[in-house]
Amino acid sequence: MNLQSNSSSVVIVGSGAAALYCALNLRDDVNVTIITEKTCTDCNSYLAQGGIATARNKEDIPAHISDTLKAGQYKNSVEAVEILVNESRENIENLLKLGVDLDKENNHLLYTKEAAHSINRIVHHKDTTGKAVVDGLLAKVKSKKNITIEENASLVDLLVENNQCHGVVYYKDNNYIKLTAKDVVLATGGIGGLFKHSTNFRHIKGIGLYLSLKHDIKLHDTEYIQFHPTAFYDESNDGRCFLISESLRGEGAVITNLEGDRFVDELLPRDVVTKEILKEMHRTNSNHVLLDISHKDSEYIKNRFPSIYSNCLEKGYDLCSGPIPIAPAQHYFMGGIAVNLNSKSSMDNLYIVGEASCTGVHGANRLASNSLLEALVFSRRAAKEINTLIDDIKLTEISYEGNLDIDTVKKDSLTTLIKYFSSKGDFIKNELVNY
Numbered sequence: 277m278n279l280q281s282n283s284s285s286v287v288i289v290g291s292g293a294a295a296l297y298c299a300l301n302l303r304d305d306v307n308v309t310i311i312t313e314k315t316c317t318d319c320n321s322y323l324a325q326g327g328i329a330t331a332r333n334k335e336d337i338p339a340h341i342s343d344t345l346k347a348g349q350y351k352n353s354v355e356a357v358e359i360l361v362n363e364s365r366e367n368i369e370n371l372l373k374l375g376v377d378l379d380k381e382n383n384h385l386l387y388t389k390e391a392a393h394s395i396n397r398i399v400h401h402k403d404t405t406g407k408a409v410v411d412g413l414l415a416k417v418k419s420k421k422n423i424t425i426e427e428n429a430s431l432v433d434l435l436v437e438n439n440q441c442h443g444v445v446y447y448k449d450n451n452y453i454k455l456t457a458k459d460v461v462l463a464t465g466g467i468g469g470l471f472k473h474s475t476n477f478r479h480i481k482g483i484g485l486y487l488s489l490k491h492d493i494k495l496h497d498t499e500y501i502q503f504h505p506t507a508f509y510d511e512s513n514d515g516r517c518f519l520i521s522e523s524l525r526g527e528g529a530v531i532t533n534l535e536g537d538r539f540v541d542e543l544l545p546r547d548v549v550t551k552e553i554l555k556e557m558h559r560t561n562s563n564h565v566l567l568d569i570s571h572k573d574s575e576y577i578k579n580r581f582p583s584i585y586s587n588c589l590e591k592g593y594d595l596c597s598g599p600i601p602i603a604p605a606q607h608y609f610m611g612g613i614a615v616n617l618n619s620k621s622s623m624d625n626l627y628i629v630g631e632a633s634c635t636g637v638h639g640a641n642r643l644a645s646n647s648l649l650e651a652l653v654f655s656r657r658a659a660k661e662i663n664t665l666i667d668d669i670k671l672t673e674i675s676y677e678g679n680l681d682i683d684t685v686k687k688d689s690l691t692t693l694i695k696y697f698s699s700k701g702d703f704i705k706n707e708l709v710n711y
């Protein structure tokens with residue numbers, strides 16, 4: 277197969293919040309190529325409902341840090357958590373400057389509460405925050421002359437020599453392209469596509485993780501996989517489960533068994549609520565439980581959760597008039613490719629941002645709405661370091677002798693990762709797709 281050659285100062289793989297925000301924080305004189313598997317909006321960032329966590333003000337910083345550490349069962353990197361929270365405010369302000377539309381009243385940001393947060397500190401755009409973030413950032417990216425976007429482009433491999441990354445190989449329109457770059461940023465997201473039931477897009481399958489295993493790039497905390505307690509339970513489900521945001525519980529929704537009895541405090545951390553639901557499902561021999569917010573005013577529900585309301589209605593359930601069926605589903609990967617506080621991996625010139633990375637901020641369990649925040653804070657830190665160091669890096673084209681068959685690469689990636697995660701315990705093993 278013919279391999280075409282091209283070059284770019286920086287290549288970013290992925291088009292979620294981490295990728296787009298990283299691109300926008302790079303210098304205007306650095307040319308950037310974004311390559312992404314499908315269209316730019318086919319990313320988990322686009323699906324985010326609840327919002328983005330941020331310290332409300334200086335006084336709230338210790339409490340946000342403490343909530344994050346508590347939810348993470350104190351397995352977090354304290355240094356990374358401090359950065360996350362200390363830099364939260366400035367990044368939300370940057371988002372607003374970049375044109376992202378967040379809900380306000382009288383020109384002041386509105387804050388909601390989600391599980392395990394001690395106060396209301398989640399900024400949002402109704403229940404479609406991710407769409408507002410991606411739409412806002414994408415419009416800005418498209419207006420920049422130094423950024424090129426390649427959609428429908430699948431990552432095949434990294435160009436590696438002596439533990440240094442010199443670019444990527446990708447597949448697009450029946451062609452394989454060798455894209456030489458000074459720095460590579462992987463923003464390829466989580467691992468939901470490896471699981472039978474996940475709230476993630478099915479094509480997000482941990483390609484970054486696979487390539488890290490292939491090239492001996494360090495990983496961290498890969499046993500920490502989050503199952504969201506409240507995904508819509510749908511027997512005809514084809515794999516991607518519709519998420520019922522935590523913010524419904526933050527606004528008073530209750531979880532009951534099929535008899536209507538409450539059995540868990542809805543605002544405990546995700547892993548605790550998930551375990552209690554699974555126990556109750558086991559005890560009552562049922563494949564789902566119920567979530568009910570119908571005691572709230574109908575107009576309020578429709579206005580605050582328009583997307584969840586209409587999605588449930590399409591599935592035959594009216595949030596305003598009764599409970600909906602829910603069950604836990606894989607949702608988020610706390611572990612990932614190990615990075616330092618500027619998002620650099622163990623390989624030279626290779627940065628990992630967003631869910632693909634493991635900065636250590638989430639510990640064993642992510643606090644709600646801290647992941648978009650992590651994507652922003654640490655992708656900006658990556659961009660800042662790249663801006664400082666890139667002029668001293670020489671663009672070096674190396675040869676590529678690897679496999680040039682996208683189907684074989686995808687198959688190998690899937691079998692490698694299924695085998696890898698099968699060793700992480702029986703619960704995870706049983707939840708993985710059969711392959």
Ligand SMILES: Cc1cc2nc3c(=O)[nH]c(=O)nc-3n(C[C@H](O)[C@H](O)[C@H](O)COP(=O)(O)OP(=O)(O)OC[C@H]3O[C@@H](n4cnc5c(N)ncnc54)[C@H](O)[C@@H]3O)c2cc1C
Nearest residue numbers: 290291292294313320321324326327431465630631645648
């Ligand atoms: C339903 C849902 C609701 C959520 N709600 C919230 C919330 O309210 N608040 C919050 O903080 N977090 C939320 N999260 C988590 C959060 O959205 C994600 O963790 C975060 O958006 C990840 O951003 P990212 O940029 O790292 O990756 P993503 O946005 O997932 O982007 C990954 C990108 O990589 C691309 N890619 C993948 N594989 C390849 C390949 N082989 N070749 C080329 N490109 C590839 C994808 O196409 C995609 O563009 C939610 C997640 C889901 C699924």
